[in-house]
Amino acid sequence: MVALLKNRHVRDNALQVLFVGSIVSVLALLAITAKTNMDAQGITGGFAFLERATGWRVGFSLIETDASLTYAQAILIGITNSLFLGAITLPLASLVGVTVGVMRTSGNGMAELLGTTYVETFRNIPLILQLLFWYTIMLALPSPRDAEPLIGSVVLTGRGIYIPGLNVTGGSVFAGFVWVALMMAVVVRMTPRRWRNIDTTRARHEKRVVWLLALAGFIAALWIGRIPDTPLASIPEAKGLNFKGGIRISPELIACVLAISIYGGAYIAEIIRAGFNAIPKGQSEAGKALGLSGWHIFSRIRLPLAIRIVMPTLINQYVWLFKATTIGIAVSFTDFFMVISTAINQAGQTMELIFMLMAGFLIINYSIAWVLNRVNDAIKLKGTQLRI
Amino acid sequence: MSHTKSLPKPTALDRLKARFFNTTLNSVVTLVLGAITLWILYNLANWALVHAVWGVDQGDACRANRDGACWSIISTRWRIVFFGLYPFEEQWRSGLACAIMVVVAVLSCIPWFWSARRLPFLWVAGFAAFYILMRGGMFGLTEVVERNWGGLALTVFIFSAVCLIGMPLAICFALLRQSSLPWVARTVGLIIDTVRSLPLLAIMFTFAIVLPFALPSWAIGESLYRVIIGYSLFFAAYQAEIIRGGMQSLPTGQEEAAKALGLGYWHRIGYIILPQAFRNALPPTINQFVITFKETTLVTIIGFFDVMTSGRTASGTAEWSFATLEMYVFLALLFFVFVFSLSRYGAYLERRLGVGTR
Numbered sequence: 129m130v131a132l133l134k135n136r137h138v139r140d141n142a143l144q145v146l147f148v149g150s151i152v153s154v155l156a157l158l159a160i161t162a163k164t165n166m167d168a169q170g171i172t173g174g175f176a177f178l179e180r181a182t183g184w185r186v187g188f189s190l191i192e193t194d195a196s197l198t199y200a201q202a203i204l205i206g207i208t209n210s211l212f213l214g215a216i217t218l219p220l221a222s223l224v225g226v227t228v229g230v231m232r233t234s235g236n237g238m239a240e241l242l243g244t245t246y247v248e249t250f251r252n253i254p255l256i257l258q259l260l261f262w263y264t265i266m267l268a269l270p271s272p273r274d275a276e277p278l279i280g281s282v283v284l285t286g287r288g289i290y291i292p293g294l295n296v297t298g299g300s301v302f303a304g305f306v307w308v309a310l311m312m313a314v315v316v317r318m319t320p321r322r323w324r325n326i327d328t329t330r331a332r333h334e335k336r337v338v339w340l341l342a343l344a345g346f347i348a349a350l351w352i353g354r355i356p357d358t359p360l361a362s363i364p365e366a367k368g369l370n371f372k373g374g375i376r377i378s379p380e381l382i383a384c385v386l387a388i389s390i391y392g393g394a395y396i397a398e399i400i401r402a403g404f405n406a407i408p409k410g411q412s413e414a415g416k417a418l419g420l421s422g423w424h425i426f427s428r429i430r431l432p433l434a435i436r437i438v439m440p441t442l443i444n445q446y447v448w449l450f451k452a453t454t455i456g457i458a459v460s461f462t463d464f465f466m467v468i469s470t471a472i473n474q475a476g477q478t479m480e481l482i483f484m485l486m487a488g489f490l491i492i493n494y495s496i497a498w499v500l501n502r503v504n505d506a507i508k509l510k511g512t513q514l515r516i
Numbered sequence: 517m518s519h520t521k522s523l524p525k526p527t528a529l530d531r532l533k534a535r536f537f538n539t540t541l542n543s544v545v546t547l548v549l550g551a552i553t554l555w556i557l558y559n560l561a562n563w564a565l566v567h568a569v570w571g572v573d574q575g576d577a578c579r580a581n582r583d584g585a586c587w588s589i590i591s592t593r594w595r596i597v598f599f600g601l602y603p604f605e606e607q608w609r610s611g612l613a614c615a616i617m618v619v620v621a622v623l624s625c626i627p628w629f630w631s632a633r634r635l636p637f638l639w640v641a642g643f644a645a646f647y648i649l650m651r652g653g654m655f656g657l658t659e660v661v662e663r664n665w666g667g668l669a670l671t672v673f674i675f676s677a678v679c680l681i682g683m684p685l686a687i688c689f690a691l692l693r694q695s696s697l698p699w700v701a702r703t704v705g706l707i708i709d710t711v712r713s714l715p716l717l718a719i720m721f722t723f724a725i726v727l728p729f730a731l732p733s734w735a736i737g738e739s740l741y742r743v744i745i746g747y748s749l750f751f752a753a754y755q756a757e758i759i760r761g762g763m764q765s766l767p768t769g770q771e772e773a774a775k776a777l778g779l780g781y782w783h784r785i786g787y788i789i790l791p792q793a794f795r796n797a798l799p800p801t802i803n804q805f806v807i808t809f810k811e812t813t814l815v816t817i818i819g820f821f822d823v824m825t826s827g828r829t830a831s832g833t834a835e836w837s838f839a840t841l842e843m844y845v846f847l848a849l850l851f852f853v854f855v856f857s858l859s860r861y862g863a864y865l866e867r868r869l870g871v872g873t874r
Contacts, residue, residue, distance in 0.1 A: 144697050147700050148699055238545065238549045238550055239546075251859070252851065252852050254811070256824060257824065260844060465717060469725075479729075482722060482726055489718065
């Protein structure tokens with residue numbers, strides 16, 4: 129026995145079995161205890177509860193639902209709402225981040241001062257505090273009765289912001305976005321494979337055709353999906369105590385979008401700034417020597433290089449930012465996490481729901497990372513083009 | 517050589533010109549942005565200073581004045597924000613305990629304390645003093661159970677407990693992930709990646725509300741401590757990757773040289789690898805502490821009486837409900853003071869470590 133323990137190979141294997149075995153047994157113990165507790169409360173396991181009605185009224189939903197909302201539908205609404213919030217805030221935060229990042233590296237003293245103040249203010253205050261702050265401001269807006277249109281027919285009220293919309297079905301808007309996403313995938317796929325190996329003018333023409341196809345498909349989808357017997361545009365009008373027509377964006381959604389984009393933008397701005405600072409000076413000097421204008425040096429040399437440098441860091445930041453959307457529960461925005469936690473309180477199917485929550489976030493986060501890694505592979509500079 | 521004139525030294529005006537008005541475009545940008553800044557500052561000053569109401573005892577006195585802030589809410593209700601439900605006569609203990617942790621945090625920024633013995637000792641001693649002061653029950657202090665803790669003190673407690681538990685856990689995770697035993701490394705890698713891809717809120721929620729279902733009754737304990745353990749796990753998963761990054765940036769020669777000198781595993785790790793890894797990973801580590809402190813506020817969603825909840829409670833009564841915004845601004849300033857100084861310190865350290873240390 130002692131001789132066996134002295135054998136390094138045997139010892140290593142025994143240690144590994146012990147380590148993995150103890151973790152697995154702790155997890156198994158937790159699962160068994162949970163099962164016993166749930167049996168004691170008369171809760172049957174399995175996913176049959178998904179078909180049961182919840183009796184909830186969901187505040188904000190992209191999917192049309194009726195009164196007999198089932199758990200499966202509620203969870204689906206939660207996931208789409210989370211993805212929707214992510215789809216708005218991630219690009220907005222990037223836009224804010226790039227703007228502020230460029231301001232901070234522009235060489236203009238005023239812009240740098242303003243950019244630094246922005247970053248230092250919003251990065252150093254907890255996200256939830258910022259969210260509640262914006263939410264309080266949104267709720268303090270005048271009631272629909274007293275509200276005056278701001279610009280054109282955009283109305284800011286305490287019950288949400290009203291903007292003009294189109295009378296089209298939700299499905300057609302979704303189809304339009306799917307089509308645009310498909311075309312973007314084509315661009316990402318073709319960039320390293322075809323367009324890097326053919327003449328630039330031809331590649332540019334082909335790219336333009338793809339983008340035009342994307343736009344045409346989007347418009348076509350909206351046109352097909354318009355609601356019959358209504359004007360194409362729907363404009364908010366004051367009717368009695370409220371506004372009718374147009375699109376109402378709820379205060380919860382606006383507060384979430386504002387808070388997450390501003391907070392995330394401050395972080396992205398720092399990443400972008402680091403990217404600009406990492407570009408060797410020779411790059412823009414070479415541009416100057418070639419007689420390029422300041423705008424061309426920025427848009428054709430510095431920005432593309434900076435984006436390629438920061439792409440890996442940005443991917444982590446996006447995953448982190450998507451996780452931050454769960455904060456919406458603080459203002460009762462019906463996102464994935466909120467639906468799951470409410471369902472746990474009401475249905476009691478704790479294990480199944482926690483499993484769904486974890487699986488959902490793992491899948492979404494890995495998908496974001498996967499897609500962005502493909503983008504990174506497509507655009508990154510190969511070989512020795514960039515030495516930093 | 518007498519006719520060569522040296523260039524005149526740039527005056528302050530010249531430097532101002534070069535930074536703000538060197539080209540027409542830049543001048544326009546400066547003026548436009550300057551106008552926007554002035555407009556924001558003007559409105560802000562109007563609200564926060566000019567039209568603000570100070571030193572009134574009743575909320576009704578400034579309810580009428582909606583052009584400016586009502587800072588009276590801070591002067592009348594600050595005790596709730598800082599101490600929560602802590603008994604009134606004992607609140608000096610809560611304040612003193614917070615001050616001790618602040619001193620500990622400031623002291624650990626001094627390089628003299630950065631050794632494997634001094635820093636843990638400082639934190640354990642500080643934390644023990646904090647706990648004894650808050651909890652009482654000995655040295656003639658009346659006992660105050662955790663349920664009655666609240667406000668800033670609770671936030672500080674959660675934060676320091678998470679750092680104290682999370683840091684050793686992070687070192688374990690980082691070392692196990694680098695282990696030469698493939699299945700140990702893979703299992704720990706899986707745990708770290710899973711925890712990292714989950715939102716902190718989901719982990720806190722699971723530990724606070726779901727876990728009691730799955731624990732035998734003797735192991736359930738107080739929900740505050742379960743949340744702290746869950747948060748520590750989350751902290752450790754992130755910090756482990758930072759330490760691993762620090763270890764990977766070491767030249768392999770370091771470990772090989774240690775091996776060649778005949779040092780055993782623990783000596784190699786304790787004297788060669790970890791000190792250098794921590795030095796490399798210092799800026800992201802400080803950043804991690806900053807993020808951890810900010811995200812401690814998430815416990816308000818789980819229902820703890822931390823500084824966020826107490827702030828909302830302070831402005832939650834009918835008398836003060838109109839002054840919620842002022843309370844949030846005050847909380848924001850409170851956090852800003854802590855977080856900004858820590859992040860400035862991190863930036864200073866980054867500069868200091870960047871020059872002349874390698």
